[in-house]
Amino acid sequence: MGFAGLAVGAAMAGLKPICEFMTFNFSMQAIDQVINSAAKSHYMSAGSVKVPIVFRGPNGAAAGVAAQHSQCFAAWYGHCPGLKVVSPYSSEDCRGLLKAAIRDPNPVVVLENELMYGLSFPVSDEALSEDFIVEIGKAKIEREGKHITLVSHSRTVGFCLEAAEQLAAEGVSCEVINLRSIRPIDSDCIEKSIMKTNHLVTVEGGWPMFGVGAEICAQIMEGQAFDYLDAPAVRVTGADVPMPYAKVLEDGALPQVKDIVLSVRKTLHIHNDATQRV
Amino acid sequence: MDSATSRKLGCAKGKGGSMHMYNYNFYGGNGIVGAQVPLGAGIAFANQYKNNGSVAMALYGDGAANQGQLFESFNMAKLWNLPCIFVCENNRYGMGTAVHRASASVDYYTRGDYVPGIRVDGMDILAVREAVKFSKKYVLENGPINLEFVTYRYHGHSMSDPGTSYRTRDEVKEVRQSLDPITTFRDKLLQVDMVSKDDIKAIDAQAKQHVEEETAKALASTEPDFKQLANDIYITDKPLSFRSCNAFEKLPHEANI
Numbered sequence: 001m002g003f004a005g006l007a008v009g010a011a012m013a014g015l016k017p018i019c020e021f022m023t024f025n026f027s028m029q030a031i032d033q034v035i036n037s038a039a040k041s042h043y044m045s046a047g048s049v050k051v052p053i054v055f056r057g058p059n060g061a062a063a064g065v066a067a068q069h070s071q072c073f074a075a076w077y078g079h080c081p082g083l084k085v086v087s088p089y090s091s092e093d094c095r096g097l098l099k100a101a102i103r104d105p106n107p108v109v110v111l112e113n114e115l116m117y118g119l120s121f122p123v124s125d126e127a128l129s130e131d132f133i134v135e136i137g138k139a140k141i142e143r144e145g146k147h148i149t150l151v152s153h154s155r156t157v158g159f160c161l162e163a164a165e166q167l168a169a170e171g172v173s174c175e176v177i178n179l180r181s182i183r184p185i186d187s188d189c190i191e192k193s194i195m196k197t198n199h200l201v202t203v204e205g206g207w208p209m210f211g212v213g214a215e216i217c218a219q220i221m222e223g224q225a226f227d228y229l230d231a232p233a234v235r236v237t238g239a240d241v242p243m244p245y246a247k248v249l250e251d252g253a254l255p256q257v258k259d260i261v262l263s264v265r266k267t268l269h270i271h272n273d274a275t276q277r278v
Numbered sequence: 279m280d281s282a283t284s285r286k287l288g289c290a291k292g293k294g295g296s297m298h299m300y301n302y303n304f305y306g307g308n309g310i311v312g313a314q315v316p317l318g319a320g321i322a323f324a325n326q327y328k329n330n331g332s333v334a335m336a337l338y339g340d341g342a343a344n345q346g347q348l349f350e351s352f353n354m355a356k357l358w359n360l361p362c363i364f365v366c367e368n369n370r371y372g373m374g375t376a377v378h379r380a381s382a383s384v385d386y387y388t389r390g391d392y393v394p395g396i397r398v399d400g401m402d403i404l405a406v407r408e409a410v411k412f413s414k415k416y417v418l419e420n421g422p423i424n425l426e427f428v429t430y431r432y433h434g435h436s437m438s439d440p441g442t443s444y445r446t447r448d449e450v451k452e453v454r455q456s457l458d459p460i461t462t463f464r465d466k467l468l469q470v471d472m473v474s475k476d477d478i479k480a481i482d483a484q485a486k487q488h489v490e491e492e493t494a495k496a497l498a499s500t501e502p503d504f505k506q507l508a509n510d511i512y513i514t515d516k517p518l519s520f521r522s523c524n525a526f527e528k529l530p531h532e533a534n535i
Protein backbone atom coordinates (compact mmCIF):
# COMPACT_ATOMS: atom_id res chain seq x y z
CA MET A 1 0.00 0.00 0.00
CA GLY A 2 2.69 2.47 1.04
CA PHE A 3 5.12 2.15 -1.82
CA ALA A 4 2.38 1.69 -4.40
CA GLY A 5 0.80 4.93 -3.25
CA LEU A 6 4.19 6.63 -3.22
CA ALA A 7 4.75 5.55 -6.81
CA VAL A 8 1.33 6.87 -7.86
CA GLY A 9 2.06 10.18 -6.17
CA ALA A 10 5.39 10.42 -7.95
CA ALA A 11 3.64 9.77 -11.27
CA MET A 12 1.09 12.48 -10.54
CA ALA A 13 3.96 14.88 -9.91
CA GLY A 14 5.57 14.21 -13.29
CA LEU A 15 7.82 11.15 -12.98
CA LYS A 16 7.36 7.87 -14.86
CA PRO A 17 7.58 5.24 -12.14
CA ILE A 18 7.56 1.49 -12.62
CA CYS A 19 6.12 -0.08 -9.50
CA GLU A 20 7.01 -3.73 -9.11
CA PHE A 21 5.02 -6.16 -7.02
CA MET A 22 6.96 -9.27 -6.10
CA THR A 23 3.86 -11.04 -7.29
CA PHE A 24 0.45 -9.56 -7.99
CA ASN A 25 -0.87 -11.46 -4.94
CA PHE A 26 0.78 -8.73 -2.88
CA SER A 27 -0.90 -6.07 -4.98
CA MET A 28 -4.19 -7.05 -3.36
CA GLN A 29 -3.10 -5.08 -0.31
CA ALA A 30 -2.15 -2.13 -2.49
CA ILE A 31 -5.09 -2.39 -4.85
CA ASP A 32 -6.78 0.72 -3.53
CA GLN A 33 -3.84 2.77 -4.78
CA VAL A 34 -3.90 1.05 -8.17
CA ILE A 35 -7.63 1.54 -8.72
CA ASN A 36 -8.72 4.55 -6.71
CA SER A 37 -5.56 6.60 -7.00
CA ALA A 38 -4.08 5.53 -10.31
CA ALA A 39 -6.92 4.29 -12.52
CA LYS A 40 -9.60 6.82 -11.68
CA SER A 41 -7.69 10.06 -11.21
CA HIS A 42 -7.58 11.25 -14.80
CA TYR A 43 -11.34 10.82 -15.01
CA MET A 44 -12.12 12.33 -11.63
CA SER A 45 -10.00 15.37 -12.41
CA ALA A 46 -11.46 15.71 -15.93
CA GLY A 47 -7.99 15.33 -17.37
CA SER A 48 -5.91 17.58 -15.14
CA VAL A 49 -4.22 14.79 -13.15
CA LYS A 50 -2.18 12.35 -15.19
CA VAL A 51 -0.82 9.07 -13.83
CA PRO A 52 1.78 7.67 -16.25
CA ILE A 53 2.62 4.68 -14.09
CA VAL A 54 3.39 1.03 -14.83
CA PHE A 55 2.62 -1.70 -12.32
CA ARG A 56 4.42 -4.91 -13.18
CA GLY A 57 5.18 -8.29 -11.67
CA PRO A 58 4.47 -12.03 -11.91
CA ASN A 59 0.78 -12.97 -12.03
CA GLY A 60 -1.04 -16.24 -11.55
CA ALA A 61 0.24 -19.62 -10.44
CA ALA A 62 3.89 -20.53 -10.10
CA ALA A 63 4.71 -24.04 -8.85
CA GLY A 64 3.87 -25.27 -5.36
CA VAL A 65 3.35 -21.85 -3.82
CA ALA A 66 -0.16 -22.60 -2.58
CA ALA A 67 -3.29 -20.54 -2.20
CA GLN A 68 -2.04 -17.10 -1.17
CA HIS A 69 0.64 -16.89 -3.85
CA SER A 70 -1.11 -18.26 -6.93
CA GLN A 71 -3.99 -15.98 -7.79
CA CYS A 72 -4.52 -14.54 -11.29
CA PHE A 73 -5.49 -10.87 -11.33
CA ALA A 74 -6.30 -10.49 -15.04
CA ALA A 75 -10.05 -10.34 -14.35
CA TRP A 76 -9.65 -8.10 -11.29
CA TYR A 77 -7.64 -5.43 -13.13
CA GLY A 78 -9.37 -5.98 -16.48
CA HIS A 79 -12.64 -5.05 -14.75
CA CYS A 80 -11.63 -1.44 -14.11
CA PRO A 81 -12.09 1.53 -16.42
CA GLY A 82 -9.10 3.85 -16.44
CA LEU A 83 -6.55 1.03 -16.37
CA LYS A 84 -4.85 -0.67 -19.25
CA VAL A 85 -3.87 -4.27 -18.66
CA VAL A 86 -1.45 -6.34 -20.69
CA SER A 87 -0.40 -9.97 -20.38
CA PRO A 88 2.66 -10.97 -22.44
CA TYR A 89 3.40 -14.51 -23.60
CA SER A 90 6.61 -14.48 -25.65
CA SER A 91 9.87 -12.57 -25.23
CA GLU A 92 8.80 -10.25 -28.00
CA ASP A 93 5.53 -9.62 -26.15
CA CYS A 94 7.38 -8.87 -22.92
CA ARG A 95 9.75 -6.40 -24.46
CA GLY A 96 7.24 -4.72 -26.71
CA LEU A 97 4.40 -4.54 -24.21
CA LEU A 98 6.56 -3.28 -21.35
CA LYS A 99 8.00 -0.54 -23.54
CA ALA A 100 4.54 0.36 -24.80
CA ALA A 101 3.31 0.42 -21.20
CA ILE A 102 6.07 2.77 -20.12
CA ARG A 103 5.47 5.09 -23.06
CA ASP A 104 1.72 5.07 -22.50
CA PRO A 105 0.57 8.13 -20.51
CA ASN A 106 -2.11 6.03 -18.81
CA PRO A 107 -1.69 3.68 -15.82
CA VAL A 108 -0.82 0.22 -17.18
CA VAL A 109 -0.74 -3.12 -15.36
CA VAL A 110 1.74 -5.61 -16.84
CA LEU A 111 0.92 -9.18 -15.81
CA GLU A 112 4.04 -11.29 -16.25
CA ASN A 113 4.53 -14.99 -15.48
CA GLU A 114 7.17 -16.42 -13.15
CA LEU A 115 7.36 -19.80 -14.84
CA MET A 116 8.05 -18.14 -18.18
CA TYR A 117 10.88 -15.89 -17.05
CA GLY A 118 13.43 -18.58 -17.85
CA LEU A 119 12.05 -19.55 -21.26
CA SER A 120 13.72 -18.51 -24.52
CA PHE A 121 11.94 -17.51 -27.68
CA PRO A 122 13.37 -16.68 -31.10
CA VAL A 123 13.21 -12.92 -31.63
CA SER A 124 13.52 -10.89 -34.80
CA ASP A 125 16.04 -8.07 -35.17
CA GLU A 126 13.10 -5.71 -35.33
CA ALA A 127 11.99 -6.88 -31.90
CA LEU A 128 15.40 -6.03 -30.51
CA SER A 129 15.43 -2.51 -31.90
CA GLU A 130 15.24 0.46 -29.57
CA ASP A 131 11.80 1.68 -30.43
CA PHE A 132 10.11 -1.68 -30.81
CA ILE A 133 6.73 -1.65 -29.17
CA VAL A 134 3.79 -4.02 -29.25
CA GLU A 135 0.62 -2.02 -29.58
CA ILE A 136 -1.58 -2.28 -26.49
CA GLY A 137 -5.03 -3.59 -27.41
CA LYS A 138 -3.89 -5.69 -30.37
CA ALA A 139 -3.82 -9.48 -30.26
CA LYS A 140 -1.50 -11.71 -32.29
CA ILE A 141 -2.43 -14.79 -34.25
CA GLU A 142 0.27 -17.20 -33.16
CA ARG A 143 -0.95 -20.00 -35.40
CA GLU A 144 -3.44 -19.82 -38.24
CA GLY A 145 -6.18 -22.42 -38.48
CA LYS A 146 -9.59 -23.07 -39.95
CA HIS A 147 -11.67 -25.39 -37.74
CA ILE A 148 -11.67 -23.70 -34.34
CA THR A 149 -10.37 -20.59 -32.59
CA LEU A 150 -8.41 -20.86 -29.33
CA VAL A 151 -8.06 -17.54 -27.50
CA SER A 152 -5.65 -17.23 -24.60
CA HIS A 153 -3.16 -15.01 -22.75
CA SER A 154 0.18 -15.55 -21.03
CA ARG A 155 1.44 -19.05 -20.28
CA THR A 156 -1.67 -20.86 -21.52
CA VAL A 157 -0.97 -19.58 -25.04
CA GLY A 158 1.83 -22.12 -25.00
CA PHE A 159 -0.60 -24.86 -23.95
CA CYS A 160 -2.91 -23.87 -26.84
CA LEU A 161 -0.03 -24.20 -29.27
CA GLU A 162 0.78 -27.63 -27.84
CA ALA A 163 -2.85 -28.68 -28.13
CA ALA A 164 -2.93 -27.37 -31.70
CA GLU A 165 0.09 -29.53 -32.60
CA GLN A 166 -1.53 -32.56 -31.04
CA LEU A 167 -4.83 -31.95 -32.81
CA ALA A 168 -3.17 -31.23 -36.14
CA ALA A 169 -2.08 -34.85 -36.20
CA GLU A 170 -5.77 -35.76 -36.13
CA GLY A 171 -6.61 -33.39 -38.92
CA VAL A 172 -8.01 -30.62 -36.73
CA SER A 173 -6.70 -27.17 -37.58
CA CYS A 174 -6.71 -24.72 -34.63
CA GLU A 175 -6.24 -20.98 -34.89
CA VAL A 176 -4.42 -19.76 -31.77
CA ILE A 177 -4.86 -16.15 -30.73
CA ASN A 178 -2.50 -14.61 -28.19
CA LEU A 179 -4.52 -11.77 -26.65
CA ARG A 180 -1.46 -9.81 -25.47
CA SER A 181 -3.85 -7.25 -23.93
CA ILE A 182 -6.62 -7.87 -21.43
CA ARG A 183 -7.87 -4.30 -21.44
CA PRO A 184 -8.58 -3.12 -24.04
CA ILE A 185 -9.29 -6.56 -25.45
CA ASP A 186 -8.93 -7.13 -29.21
CA SER A 187 -12.51 -8.23 -29.91
CA ASP A 188 -12.10 -7.46 -33.61
CA CYS A 189 -9.40 -10.09 -33.93
CA ILE A 190 -11.47 -12.67 -32.06
CA GLU A 191 -14.61 -11.92 -34.06
CA LYS A 192 -12.81 -12.12 -37.40
CA SER A 193 -11.36 -15.47 -36.39
CA ILE A 194 -14.72 -16.89 -35.32
CA MET A 195 -16.29 -15.71 -38.53
CA LYS A 196 -13.70 -17.92 -40.24
CA THR A 197 -13.65 -20.98 -37.97
CA ASN A 198 -17.16 -20.95 -36.45
CA HIS A 199 -15.97 -22.38 -33.12
CA LEU A 200 -14.44 -20.86 -29.97
CA VAL A 201 -12.60 -22.12 -26.91
CA THR A 202 -11.10 -19.57 -24.50
CA VAL A 203 -8.17 -20.61 -22.32
CA GLU A 204 -6.83 -18.91 -19.19
CA GLY A 205 -5.14 -19.75 -15.89
CA GLY A 206 -7.47 -17.68 -13.71
CA TRP A 207 -10.70 -18.71 -11.99
CA PRO A 208 -13.76 -19.20 -14.19
CA MET A 209 -16.33 -16.97 -12.59
CA PHE A 210 -16.41 -13.44 -13.97
CA GLY A 211 -13.12 -14.13 -15.79
CA VAL A 212 -11.41 -13.26 -19.06
CA GLY A 213 -13.10 -16.14 -20.89
CA ALA A 214 -16.48 -15.18 -19.47
CA GLU A 215 -16.01 -11.65 -20.79
CA ILE A 216 -14.99 -12.87 -24.24
CA CYS A 217 -18.01 -15.15 -24.47
CA ALA A 218 -20.33 -12.32 -23.42
CA GLN A 219 -18.84 -9.94 -25.98
CA ILE A 220 -19.19 -12.57 -28.71
CA MET A 221 -22.85 -13.06 -27.80
CA GLU A 222 -23.45 -9.33 -28.11
CA GLY A 223 -21.47 -8.86 -31.33
CA GLN A 224 -21.60 -9.81 -34.97
CA ALA A 225 -19.69 -13.10 -34.61
CA PHE A 226 -22.49 -14.81 -32.67
CA ASP A 227 -24.30 -15.69 -35.91
CA TYR A 228 -21.17 -17.48 -37.13
CA LEU A 229 -20.89 -19.87 -34.18
CA ASP A 230 -21.79 -23.46 -35.00
CA ALA A 231 -21.51 -24.54 -31.38
CA PRO A 232 -21.57 -22.84 -27.96
CA ALA A 233 -18.27 -21.26 -26.98
CA VAL A 234 -16.63 -22.94 -23.99
CA ARG A 235 -13.96 -21.88 -21.54
CA VAL A 236 -10.88 -23.64 -20.19
CA THR A 237 -9.86 -22.03 -16.90
CA GLY A 238 -8.27 -22.67 -13.55
CA ALA A 239 -10.56 -24.80 -11.35
CA ASP A 240 -12.95 -22.90 -9.09
CA VAL A 241 -10.93 -23.71 -5.94
CA PRO A 242 -8.21 -21.98 -3.90
CA MET A 243 -4.84 -23.27 -5.09
CA PRO A 244 -3.89 -26.39 -3.17
CA TYR A 245 -0.31 -27.13 -2.22
CA ALA A 246 0.18 -30.83 -3.02
CA LYS A 247 1.31 -31.32 -6.62
CA VAL A 248 -1.28 -33.97 -7.41
CA LEU A 249 -3.99 -31.48 -6.42
CA GLU A 250 -2.31 -28.46 -7.99
CA ASP A 251 -2.19 -30.29 -11.32
CA GLY A 252 -5.95 -30.69 -11.10
CA ALA A 253 -6.48 -27.04 -10.28
CA LEU A 254 -4.60 -25.69 -13.29
CA PRO A 255 -5.66 -26.04 -16.94
CA GLN A 256 -3.69 -28.62 -18.88
CA VAL A 257 -3.27 -29.33 -22.58
CA LYS A 258 -5.70 -32.21 -22.14
CA ASP A 259 -8.45 -29.81 -20.99
CA ILE A 260 -7.98 -27.81 -24.20
CA VAL A 261 -7.96 -30.93 -26.37
CA LEU A 262 -11.09 -32.23 -24.62
CA SER A 263 -12.86 -28.91 -25.11
CA VAL A 264 -11.94 -28.77 -28.80
CA ARG A 265 -13.15 -32.33 -29.39
CA LYS A 266 -16.42 -31.70 -27.57
CA THR A 267 -17.00 -28.45 -29.42
CA LEU A 268 -16.29 -30.07 -32.78
CA HIS A 269 -18.12 -33.29 -31.85
CA ILE A 270 -15.04 -35.44 -32.37
CA HIS A 271 -14.79 -38.74 -30.52
CA ASN A 272 -11.81 -39.12 -28.22
CA ASP A 273 -10.52 -42.25 -29.81
CA ALA A 274 -11.14 -41.58 -33.47
CA THR A 275 -10.61 -38.92 -36.07
CA GLN A 276 -14.27 -38.96 -36.95
CA ARG A 277 -15.71 -35.55 -37.44
CA VAL A 278 -19.33 -34.50 -37.71
CA MET B 279 6.80 -33.09 7.99
CA ASP B 280 3.70 -34.34 6.28
CA SER B 281 2.50 -30.83 5.59
CA ALA B 282 5.78 -29.60 4.11
CA THR B 283 5.93 -32.62 1.83
CA SER B 284 2.24 -32.23 1.00
CA ARG B 285 1.12 -35.58 2.30
CA LYS B 286 -2.47 -36.21 3.16
CA LEU B 287 -1.73 -36.86 6.84
CA GLY B 288 -0.28 -33.40 7.21
CA CYS B 289 -2.00 -30.88 9.43
CA ALA B 290 -3.58 -29.28 6.38
CA LYS B 291 -4.07 -32.54 4.48
CA GLY B 292 -1.69 -31.47 1.75
CA LYS B 293 -3.74 -28.42 0.83
CA GLY B 294 -2.03 -25.68 2.83
CA GLY B 295 1.63 -26.25 2.26
CA SER B 296 4.78 -25.13 3.99
CA MET B 297 3.50 -21.60 4.55
CA HIS B 298 0.11 -22.67 5.82
CA MET B 299 0.24 -25.16 8.69
CA TYR B 300 -2.42 -25.13 11.34
CA ASN B 301 -2.95 -26.78 14.70
CA TYR B 302 -4.73 -26.34 18.01
CA ASN B 303 -4.29 -22.69 19.01
CA PHE B 304 -1.99 -22.18 16.02
CA TYR B 305 -3.68 -20.15 13.33
CA GLY B 306 -1.13 -20.76 10.66
CA GLY B 307 1.59 -18.94 8.85
CA ASN B 308 0.63 -16.23 6.44
CA GLY B 309 2.12 -15.80 3.02
CA ILE B 310 1.15 -12.17 2.74
CA VAL B 311 3.75 -10.31 4.77
CA GLY B 312 2.32 -8.65 7.86
CA ALA B 313 -1.26 -9.84 7.39
CA GLN B 314 -0.98 -12.13 10.39
CA VAL B 315 -0.48 -9.24 12.81
CA PRO B 316 -4.02 -7.83 12.73
CA LEU B 317 -5.18 -11.45 12.90
CA GLY B 318 -3.20 -11.89 16.11
CA ALA B 319 -4.69 -8.72 17.53
CA GLY B 320 -8.08 -10.16 16.62
CA ILE B 321 -7.41 -13.35 18.50
CA ALA B 322 -6.36 -11.27 21.49
CA PHE B 323 -9.60 -9.30 21.08
CA ALA B 324 -11.61 -12.52 21.16
CA ASN B 325 -9.76 -13.75 24.24
CA GLN B 326 -10.48 -10.50 26.01
CA TYR B 327 -14.09 -10.61 24.92
CA LYS B 328 -14.43 -14.15 26.22
CA ASN B 329 -12.45 -13.24 29.34
CA ASN B 330 -10.64 -16.55 29.20
CA GLY B 331 -7.24 -15.48 30.52
CA SER B 332 -5.48 -16.36 27.27
CA VAL B 333 -3.02 -14.25 25.37
CA ALA B 334 -2.23 -14.11 21.68
CA MET B 335 1.20 -13.99 20.05
CA ALA B 336 1.58 -12.45 16.63
CA LEU B 337 4.99 -13.04 15.06
CA TYR B 338 6.41 -11.11 12.14
CA GLY B 339 9.83 -10.41 10.69
CA ASP B 340 11.98 -7.34 10.27
CA GLY B 341 10.70 -7.06 6.71
CA ALA B 342 7.08 -7.00 7.82
CA ALA B 343 7.88 -4.47 10.54
CA ASN B 344 7.32 -1.63 8.08
CA GLN B 345 3.84 -2.76 7.10
CA GLY B 346 1.09 -0.24 7.79
CA GLN B 347 -1.28 -2.83 9.16
CA LEU B 348 1.10 -3.43 12.06
CA PHE B 349 0.69 0.14 13.21
CA GLU B 350 -3.06 -0.13 12.93
CA SER B 351 -2.84 -3.25 15.07
CA PHE B 352 -0.65 -1.53 17.67
CA ASN B 353 -3.12 1.32 17.87
CA MET B 354 -6.16 -0.85 18.41
CA ALA B 355 -4.33 -3.18 20.79
CA LYS B 356 -3.19 -0.27 22.94
CA LEU B 357 -6.49 1.57 22.74
CA TRP B 358 -8.42 -1.47 23.92
CA ASN B 359 -5.70 -3.02 26.10
CA LEU B 360 -5.67 -6.25 24.16
CA PRO B 361 -3.66 -9.15 25.65
CA CYS B 362 -1.44 -9.41 22.59
CA ILE B 363 2.29 -10.11 22.44
CA PHE B 364 3.65 -8.71 19.19
CA VAL B 365 6.95 -10.37 18.32
CA CYS B 366 9.41 -9.12 15.75
CA GLU B 367 11.85 -11.85 14.70
CA ASN B 368 14.69 -9.68 13.54
CA ASN B 369 17.01 -11.94 11.57
CA ARG B 370 18.74 -8.93 9.99
CA TYR B 371 17.42 -9.52 6.47
CA GLY B 372 13.98 -9.07 4.94
CA MET B 373 14.43 -11.89 2.44
CA GLY B 374 17.54 -10.37 0.88
CA THR B 375 17.35 -6.79 2.08
CA ALA B 376 19.50 -5.89 5.07
CA VAL B 377 17.60 -4.07 7.82
CA HIS B 378 19.42 -0.77 7.48
CA ARG B 379 18.43 -0.63 3.79
CA ALA B 380 14.75 -1.11 4.54
CA SER B 381 14.00 0.54 7.87
CA ALA B 382 14.47 4.11 8.97
CA SER B 383 14.60 2.74 12.52
CA VAL B 384 16.05 -0.70 13.23
CA ASP B 385 15.03 -0.59 16.89
CA TYR B 386 12.10 -2.81 16.22
CA TYR B 387 11.11 -3.13 19.87
CA THR B 388 10.41 0.63 19.89
CA ARG B 389 8.36 0.68 16.72
CA GLY B 390 5.17 0.20 18.71
CA ASP B 391 5.72 3.76 19.95
CA TYR B 392 3.20 3.88 22.82
CA VAL B 393 3.29 0.06 23.04
CA PRO B 394 6.19 -0.81 25.37
CA GLY B 395 8.83 -3.16 24.01
CA ILE B 396 11.77 -5.32 24.97
CA ARG B 397 14.74 -6.31 22.85
CA VAL B 398 15.70 -9.93 23.54
CA ASP B 399 18.72 -11.97 22.47
CA GLY B 400 16.89 -14.39 20.21
CA MET B 401 19.86 -16.73 20.14
CA ASP B 402 19.63 -17.31 23.91
CA ILE B 403 17.02 -19.95 24.66
CA LEU B 404 16.63 -18.99 28.31
CA ALA B 405 16.29 -15.28 27.52
CA VAL B 406 13.53 -16.06 25.04
CA ARG B 407 11.74 -18.26 27.54
CA GLU B 408 11.89 -15.62 30.26
CA ALA B 409 10.77 -12.86 27.93
CA VAL B 410 7.72 -14.82 26.85
CA LYS B 411 6.92 -15.84 30.43
CA PHE B 412 7.11 -12.22 31.51
CA SER B 413 5.09 -10.99 28.56
CA LYS B 414 2.29 -13.49 29.08
CA LYS B 415 1.70 -12.14 32.58
CA TYR B 416 2.31 -8.55 31.54
CA VAL B 417 -0.20 -8.31 28.69
CA LEU B 418 -3.05 -9.76 30.73
CA GLU B 419 -2.67 -6.89 33.17
CA ASN B 420 -1.35 -4.06 31.01
CA GLY B 421 -2.26 -4.50 27.37
CA PRO B 422 0.08 -5.14 24.44
CA ILE B 423 3.85 -5.50 24.43
CA ASN B 424 6.24 -5.56 21.48
CA LEU B 425 9.14 -8.03 21.78
CA GLU B 426 12.06 -8.01 19.39
CA PHE B 427 14.05 -11.25 19.16
CA VAL B 428 17.42 -10.56 17.56
CA THR B 429 18.28 -13.70 15.67
CA TYR B 430 19.68 -15.02 12.38
CA ARG B 431 18.65 -17.06 9.36
CA TYR B 432 21.18 -19.54 7.99
CA HIS B 433 19.42 -20.47 4.77
CA GLY B 434 17.71 -18.36 2.16
CA HIS B 435 14.26 -16.98 2.91
CA SER B 436 12.48 -19.34 0.54
CA MET B 437 13.03 -21.61 -2.45
CA SER B 438 13.49 -18.50 -4.58
CA ASP B 439 16.35 -17.23 -2.43
CA PRO B 440 19.81 -18.84 -2.49
CA GLY B 441 20.76 -16.92 0.65
CA THR B 442 24.21 -15.95 -0.53
CA SER B 443 23.70 -13.12 -2.97
CA TYR B 444 23.32 -10.48 -0.26
CA ARG B 445 25.73 -11.68 2.45
CA THR B 446 29.01 -13.55 2.67
CA ARG B 447 29.31 -17.22 3.47
CA ASP B 448 31.78 -16.19 6.16
CA GLU B 449 29.10 -14.23 7.95
CA VAL B 450 26.78 -17.21 8.00
CA LYS B 451 29.59 -19.47 9.19
CA GLU B 452 30.56 -17.07 11.95
CA VAL B 453 27.09 -16.88 13.36
CA ARG B 454 26.68 -20.63 13.19
CA GLN B 455 29.92 -21.14 15.05
CA SER B 456 29.65 -18.49 17.74
CA LEU B 457 25.97 -17.66 18.20
CA ASP B 458 23.99 -20.80 17.45
CA PRO B 459 21.27 -21.11 20.11
CA ILE B 460 21.54 -24.85 20.46
CA THR B 461 25.32 -25.15 20.63
CA THR B 462 25.71 -22.17 22.97
CA PHE B 463 23.07 -23.57 25.29
CA ARG B 464 24.75 -26.95 25.21
CA ASP B 465 28.09 -25.35 26.07
CA LYS B 466 26.48 -23.47 28.97
CA LEU B 467 25.07 -26.71 30.37
CA LEU B 468 28.41 -28.47 30.01
CA GLN B 469 30.21 -25.58 31.66
CA VAL B 470 28.10 -25.80 34.83
CA ASP B 471 28.17 -29.60 34.80
CA MET B 472 24.42 -29.94 34.37
CA VAL B 473 25.02 -32.52 31.67
CA SER B 474 27.92 -34.64 30.52
CA LYS B 475 29.34 -35.03 27.04
CA ASP B 476 27.77 -38.47 26.86
CA ASP B 477 24.34 -37.07 27.74
CA ILE B 478 24.72 -34.61 24.85
CA LYS B 479 25.71 -37.39 22.48
CA ALA B 480 22.62 -39.33 23.45
CA ILE B 481 20.30 -36.34 23.02
CA ASP B 482 21.80 -35.55 19.61
CA ALA B 483 21.41 -39.14 18.47
CA GLN B 484 17.83 -39.25 19.70
CA ALA B 485 16.94 -36.01 17.96
CA LYS B 486 18.54 -37.12 14.71
CA GLN B 487 16.73 -40.42 14.85
CA HIS B 488 13.39 -38.71 15.50
CA VAL B 489 13.81 -36.43 12.49
CA GLU B 490 14.88 -39.32 10.27
CA GLU B 491 11.93 -41.44 11.36
CA GLU B 492 9.43 -38.66 10.79
CA THR B 493 10.96 -37.86 7.40
CA ALA B 494 10.78 -41.47 6.33
CA LYS B 495 7.20 -41.70 7.52
CA ALA B 496 6.24 -38.57 5.63
CA LEU B 497 7.92 -39.63 2.41
CA ALA B 498 6.35 -43.05 2.62
CA SER B 499 2.96 -41.56 3.26
CA THR B 500 0.68 -40.91 0.35
CA GLU B 501 -0.25 -37.68 -1.31
CA PRO B 502 -3.81 -36.52 -0.91
CA ASP B 503 -6.63 -38.12 -2.84
CA PHE B 504 -7.64 -36.21 -5.94
CA LYS B 505 -11.19 -36.01 -4.66
CA GLN B 506 -9.91 -33.69 -1.91
CA LEU B 507 -9.34 -31.00 -4.53
CA ALA B 508 -12.63 -29.17 -4.03
CA ASN B 509 -13.32 -30.14 -0.39
CA ASP B 510 -13.33 -27.64 2.47
CA ILE B 511 -13.88 -24.56 0.37
CA TYR B 512 -17.01 -23.86 2.39
CA ILE B 513 -18.73 -25.07 5.52
CA THR B 514 -21.80 -26.75 4.16
CA ASP B 515 -24.48 -29.16 5.25
CA LYS B 516 -25.12 -30.38 1.73
CA PRO B 517 -22.72 -31.46 -0.98
CA LEU B 518 -21.71 -28.84 -3.52
CA SER B 519 -19.92 -28.96 -6.81
CA PHE B 520 -17.56 -26.59 -8.50
CA ARG B 521 -16.31 -26.07 -12.02
CA SER B 522 -13.14 -27.92 -12.95
CA CYS B 523 -10.67 -26.66 -15.54
CA ASN B 524 -13.07 -27.44 -18.36
CA ALA B 525 -16.79 -27.06 -19.01
CA PHE B 526 -17.48 -30.78 -18.97
CA GLU B 527 -16.32 -32.06 -15.57
CA LYS B 528 -17.38 -30.95 -12.12
CA LEU B 529 -15.45 -31.19 -8.87
CA PRO B 530 -17.41 -32.53 -5.88
CA HIS B 531 -17.34 -30.80 -2.49
CA GLU B 532 -18.47 -33.03 0.37
CA ALA B 533 -20.82 -31.84 3.08
CA ASN B 534 -18.81 -31.25 6.23
CA ILE B 535 -21.35 -30.57 8.93
